Amino acid sequence: MNFEPLPGLSVTVDSVSYDPTRPAPPDRPHPFVYHLSIHNASHDVVRIFGRKWIVRDTDGDTMVVEGDGVVGQFPNLSPGETFSYNSYHVIKTESTATGSFFGTTPDGRRVCTRIPAIEMHPPMPA
Template sequence: MTVPFDLLPGLTATVDDVAYDPTRPAPPDRPHPFVYHVSIHNGSEETVNIFGRKWIVRDTDGDTLVVEGDGVVGQFPKLEPGQTFSYNSYHVIKAESTATGSFFGTTTQGRPVFVRIPRFEMHPPMLA
């Protein structure tokens, strides 16, 4: 039996910045690295432990890449009410793409919760 995750009122995520960064490593089949800065804000009255994330990256060619994993950039943030956890990471893409996702966690009472990451777009520079 799987336990459903609930939205927790006051737990939000923001995409603070997205920038093309050609200095990042990227494989030949996905040569365009984009750095993104994300914050998780706990405006709820409960402490939340974030233990995982899921990203869905779709490009204009119709390809979809799903990335799931434990933690957030190797960390498992514990957010007390009023706290924010901010970080940056990057996606590598082959064509114009959009990204969205979710963070997953539990309250200190053991309630499974999630927060959606707002959709953002990545537009590689035109190649000459």
């Protein structure tokens, strides 16, 4: 399936923070909360229907996270609208997350926009 970048559709990383109160499995004990905003400055209505994250750590491990919607929603962004949300990644060691959101326009074009890289640096053990 081919997706084309849509000029004017963009993502900003509003904040990233370490949050040890979030649940995390023993093999990935470091939760990082991120806040993102998807901005539609294009001339088209865009329905966001999916996302893909690639999380690479300094040990050379890569985790791919794909799914439908955005935090259980399928935002329909008219020109000039923004959709903001937060979620989190759990990591083992220093990691970088990159990704994309995927959508469609009313005329059926498949469009995408890149998510800027998120750098996650767990605190050093005491």
